[in-house]
Amino acid sequence: MDLLSRLGPSSRADLARLTGLAPHSITRLVEPLIARGLLHEAAPIAAGRGKPAAKLALEGGAAFAVGLSVMTDAVSLVLLDLAGTVEAARTERLVDTGIDRACHQIRRMIDHAVADAGRDPATLVGIGIGVTGYFIGDGARLNPPRLLDPWALVPLDTILADALGQKVWIDNDGNVAAIGEAMLGHGRSVRDFAYLYFSAGFGGGIIAQGLPLRGSHGNAGEFASILPVDWPQPNLEALRLTFAAMGTAYPDLHSMLAAFDVDHPAVGVWLDRSIPSLDLVVSAISAVADPAMIVLGGRLPPALAARIIDRVRFTNPERRGHHRPAPRIISSVIDGDAAAIGAATLPLRAAFFDPDGISPD
CATH class of the missing domain: 1.10.10.10 (Winged helix-like DNA-binding domain superfamily/Winged helix DNA-binding domain)
Known part of the structure; x- marks a missing residue:
C-alpha cells in the first residue's frame, strides 16, 4: 500500500x-x-x-482523515482520502486562540467539510494536527509563539482528543508539512530531502529514506535555531512588518498573502535581509544532512520561492577543480496548505502505510 x-x-x-x-x-x-x-x-x-x-x-472511498493546521492567525482544514486526494479544504481566521473556543470552531469546520464532501463519518481514521512551535520534551507539550499562548506547555494530545471526540495525532507544522511533501509531493521521486517551512515563524523538517527524522525530542528540522540570535529570521511575519514599514499595512499574514505582490519594494528589502540567513541555513543542511533536495514550502508564495531560489547560495569552496555535490533547491509542489495536508497524512500513515509510524496520542 x-x-x-x-x-x-x-x-x-x-x-x-x-x-x-x-x-x-x-x-x-x-x-x-x-x-x-x-x-x-x-x-x-x-x-x-x-x-x-x-x-x-x-480505493480513496475506503477511508479518509482530517488534517488541521493551527496558526497564529488562522486555521486550515483538509479532508484527505486514502488515495491521497484532497476532497475538501477550507481556511478561516482563528476566532479565538482559547482552546475551548478554537475547538468549537474546528468541530464546526470538520462537520461542514464532511457533509459537503458526502463522506461517511464512520470511515474517518482520525485527525492530524500541526501546531506551530517546538516540543519541550514532555509528551505532546509544545512551546508556540506568544500569539498562541493558551496552547503552550499543555498536554495537547489529551485535550484535543477529548474536545474533538476522535483519535488525534499532534506534531509541529514544519514536520507535518515535510511529511505531506514526502507522501504527495517531491517525496514520490526523492527519498531524502529537507523542507523549509515559511510562516509566521521559520522551521521545517527532514525526510530520510522516505521517513520523517524527528530527533530525540521531536524537534529535528528547527532550522531557525541555526541562526545567531542577532541575525534576521527569514519568516513571513518579518515580511509583513516590512510591508507595514514601507506604507502597506496588513492586519495578519492571511491578509498579506491574499493580496501578495511579489514585485512590491518591500519584498526586495526583505530578501536583502533574509538571504544571508538562508545562505547559512541551506549550507548547514547540505553539510550535515547531505539531502538530494531542499524544498521551500509552508505558506511561501511560489513567486517568492522563485526569487529566493534565484539568490540563495551554498558555502561550497572548490577543491581540485570540484565542488562538493549540493542539493537542489526547489519550490514545493503541494497545492494548498502544506501543514494541513501533511497533518492529514499522519492518521493514514499510521493506519495503512507505515506499521512502525507515529502512534496516535
Whole structure:
C-alpha cells in the first residue's frame, strides 16, 4: 500500500519487481486488501505487444482523515482520502486562540467539510494536527509563539482528543508539512530531502529514506535555531512588518498573502535581509544532512520561492577543480496548505502505510 501511495496505480508484476516477492506472494497479499475494499483493480488496458496488465490502486472511498493546521492567525482544514486526494479544504481566521473556543470552531469546520464532501463519518481514521512551535520534551507539550499562548506547555494530545471526540495525532507544522511533501509531493521521486517551512515563524523538517527524522525530542528540522540570535529570521511575519514599514499595512499574514505582490519594494528589502540567513541555513543542511533536495514550502508564495531560489547560495569552496555535490533547491509542489495536508497524512500513515509510524496520542 505504501508503494501504491508513492507510485500510483501499478500492476502485480510491478509490485513483484519492486518488492522482490514472487508473483503468487503478491497475489496472496493483495487479494485480502481488495476484498476489504482498500484496493481496486482496474480493467486491463492494452499498450503495445503482450498481454495487458491490470493496475492496482488505492480505493480513496475506503477511508479518509482530517488534517488541521493551527496558526497564529488562522486555521486550515483538509479532508484527505486514502488515495491521497484532497476532497475538501477550507481556511478561516482563528476566532479565538482559547482552546475551548478554537475547538468549537474546528468541530464546526470538520462537520461542514464532511457533509459537503458526502463522506461517511464512520470511515474517518482520525485527525492530524500541526501546531506551530517546538516540543519541550514532555509528551505532546509544545512551546508556540506568544500569539498562541493558551496552547503552550499543555498536554495537547489529551485535550484535543477529548474536545474533538476522535483519535488525534499532534506534531509541529514544519514536520507535518515535510511529511505531506514526502507522501504527495517531491517525496514520490526523492527519498531524502529537507523542507523549509515559511510562516509566521521559520522551521521545517527532514525526510530520510522516505521517513520523517524527528530527533530525540521531536524537534529535528528547527532550522531557525541555526541562526545567531542577532541575525534576521527569514519568516513571513518579518515580511509583513516590512510591508507595514514601507506604507502597506496588513492586519495578519492571511491578509498579506491574499493580496501578495511579489514585485512590491518591500519584498526586495526583505530578501536583502533574509538571504544571508538562508545562505547559512541551506549550507548547514547540505553539510550535515547531505539531502538530494531542499524544498521551500509552508505558506511561501511560489513567486517568492522563485526569487529566493534565484539568490540563495551554498558555502561550497572548490577543491581540485570540484565542488562538493549540493542539493537542489526547489519550490514545493503541494497545492494548498502544506501543514494541513501533511497533518492529514499522519492518521493514514499510521493506519495503512507505515506499521512502525507515529502512534496516535
